[in-house]
Amino acid sequence: MPDDVPATTELVIVSPGVPADAAPLRAARARGVTVIGELEFAASLVRGRIIAITGSKGKSTTTTLVGRMIEGSGRHVLVGGNIGVPLSAQVELSGVDTWHVVETSSFQLETIVAFHPHIAVWLNFSPDHLDRHGTEAVYERVKARIFEHQTPEDWAIVPSRDDRIARHAATGRARILQVGIDDQVAEGVAIADGVIERRQAGKPAQPLVPVSAVQVIGRHMLGNVVAACAVAALAGVSGAQITAAVEGFTGLEHALEYVTTIGATRVYNDSKATNVEAARMGIEAFDEPVTAIVGGVYKGGDFAHLAPALRARGGSVVAIGEAAARVEGALGDLVPVHRASSLEAAVEAALADRRGGGVVLLAPACASFDMFRDYADRGRVFKAIVQRLEAARRPEVRNG
Secondary structure, three states: OOOOOOOOOOOEEEEEOOOOOOOOHHHHOOOOEEEHHHHHHHOOOOOOOOEEEEEEOOOOHHHHHHHHHHHHHOOOOOEEEEEOOOOHHHHHHHOOOOOOEEEEHHHHHHHOOOOOOEEEEEOOOOOOOOOHOHHHHHHHHHHHHOOOOOOOOOOOEEEEOOOOHHHHHHHHOOOEEEOOOOOOOOOEEEEEEOOEEEHHHHHHHEEEEHHHHHHOOOHHOOOHHHHHHHHHHHHOHHHHHHHHHOOOOOOOOOOOEHHHHHHHEEEEEOOOOOOOHHHHHHHHHOOOOOEEEEEEEEOOOHHHHHHHHHHOOOOEEEEEOOOOOHHHHHHHHOEEEEEEEOHHHHHHHHHHHOOOOOOEEEOOOOOOOOOOOHHHHHHHHHHHHHHHHHHHHOOOOOOO
């Protein structure tokens, strides 16, 4: 990146990958140059309504599922943002009846000026991207900006049991809708008697989806489904249309993705679990013993927070990557920890650890850039290794 921008520059549009406090951007602002992000620029040009979904875990799953729900209702929907197609690539396709479902990261929210989603969803919060934001407090403030420019005609969707997120939503002007997977939500979307339902004051509960229709595993994934149902209901999608989308949704690649079963051991790829809280949620999705492959480029958080979930399941850890020593230091006195020099060695060690049955789970709790291009590359390499090891263990079939 150059040290400065040209003297004739009037506007700088920043990729989310560029820190907002990069030296050239500071210099540009000091000269009075307007600096905005790609999300802000694109949002000012699209003609349709925006649904923005953020959180430390579950953004991609929820964004994808909301898109399928709205698509199933026959409405024009475009899905993108931090996942898939950037919002700026949707401008020419946008009409007044379009719904833009936008996965929104903290990197994108850093540089908003007037970004105004009609429906803003903040799924959850845990420390992440501290390598970029510096402190948990800064990361939290950036996330909270999703509500900053909403109006009383808009909606803010928040988890029912998170007072921190609720306080941020209450400082905005949007109507607040709570979501939860228990029966503690008075007004909002929750679960009762095996049904996801919408509750409104003075009205009978509106059934949306039977929980039996949900195909993804884990309480956190169920929470994502409930949040998606809330968004779709606000967008006017019927319960039958929501249910059809839920029944056909088996999850995303690299998000608690089932890979195979080797002997008595099931193998799952959760490479998208790039922070400690996400990894913990993945471990808690299972009842049987779990060996988790953890490590990569450290982004913040305390790996010791994984210990209660692992101990409750008789679990263990194989530590890899740049963070391996940190993982071992945090967990070594709490659960069994092995070190591996490569992902292949980690998979072999994990399978050996679980040869009597249980789950091998890639749950890195870290970024991937020490060994891979990105989390998707890491997940695909993991699956290829597993499949190769599985093939090597099959009995040879001989003709004759």
